[in-house]
Amino acid sequence: MRRALTTYARRGLHGQTVEVIARRILAGEIAPGATLDITALQAELDVSLTALREALKVLAAKGIVDARQKRGTFVRPRADWNLLDGDVIRWQFAEGADPRLLDKLHEVRSIIEPAAVRLAAGRATDDDLAALDGALDEMAAAKGRPAAAVAADLSFHRALLAATHNELLERMEVVMETGLAERDRLVHGGEPHDDPVPSHRAVVDAIRARDATAAETAMRGLLEKAVRDVEKVRGQKGNR
Amino acid sequence: MRRALTTYARRGLHGQTVEVIARRILAGEIAPGATLDITALQAELDVSLTALREALKVLAAKGIVDARQKRGTFVRPRADWNLLDGDVIRWQFAEGADPRLLDKLHEVRSIIEPAAVRLAAGRATDDDLAALDGALDEMAAAKGRPAAAVAADLSFHRALLAATHNELLERMEVVMETGLAERDRLVHGGEPHDDPVPSHRAVVDAIRARDATAAETAMRGLLEKAVRDVEKVRGQKGNR
């Protein structure tokens, strides 16, 4: 169930080139509308023009930059960025990330997941249910190990989206993924958690019982708990 | 309100290279797991290796191919494709497209939009409302001109997503966009349509009145009508 973290190729000697430029743009260091000084970048990053161009091609594919003859290569307005791209979401969490991004991710999640469990209740196969059970087991086994707990949480939500049998919804995992991971990163360090297994099991039980409404209710419970957890941590950290 | 159709750069002499390879893969002509014969492609498309590699870099950025040294450049499993990318969605409608894709797009739309109007009812600014009114005017003016009607429809749904003030939801436009366009393409040719303005205006009125529930109801009405329209056409075309 493990998969590559990035979609673009990051292999090779200068595989970080994309990453470096992307982070600068997403962090606002290079503002939308600004034209990139290719020659300077080339000198600074110490790569050939071809390698640099390939990196910019990746960013162009994600709607972040655009190259126009005579005008140069410039950063596109933020509205054009493929914010639903996993890489783009991850890059935004680099450093001085807007903390509201987490809220936006959660908002999307709280729209998608209740609807997803309804669909899953109607469509889940035995395999899907087995995958959900597996995620619950993983979650139980991860008790006390934060990293494993995050992984188990992700497995659960991925299995849930897969059970909708709509590949577009399944792809929403990229939105959930970073959101869940960042939330967990934020929340851990607080007091020890309640056992997450029962609340998650309630969702699976409802899906298995083909009870869409119960599944949705259970899911909304999970989402509310997530909000409370984050609020608690933020309150501790000076109510910002 | 007009924007570029593609995110990747399609300018230049061999700008179609990406498109050609993408369509072949998305149409299933080159199956997931298959390795691409770079040399053959280069000869066939009559482009230099560098140009071809830049094209493949775009596809890699969208999760469609992956290049590994010694193993070659191969098509990734469909589950890894960035299906939420506007280009990827559009490419799928090229030729022998799976007609169920339209249903999947509609399913996502029918999850997102009712939730979006609720948020819009709470958050829409005067500018947002003006944009929605503008789209209604556009729709009224487009009577009898299918292309203009589609454009107006898109403007409306874009304005709606923008009124949620969540940039991630706003980006869902790429999912709606092709879905709406394809649906309209399918539906036109049937009998002349009822005036779409009143049903859309009901949504705007409810948002203006800050009535989230009424807005959601009106939106669900629109979505149901969309389903009926498509079903009618499919029924005519031999109930496939």
Add this chain to the structure above:
DNA sequence: CTGTCAAGATGTATTACTAATTAATGATTA
């Protein structure tokens, strides 16, 4: 004021080459 055309800047493409990576193979050793 408007349309046309030329100049030049800049991205786009080509070519030919070297370097890095890694699966597979075969040799060596415990």
Add this chain to the structure above:
DNA sequence: TAATCATTAATTAGTAATACATCTTGACAG
């Protein structure tokens, strides 16, 4: 025999120098 390590070969990654194509600007003509 079985495990490990070095070699090889295939293929992508990266470099560099040069030529091509195209877009924008601005001058000029109508």
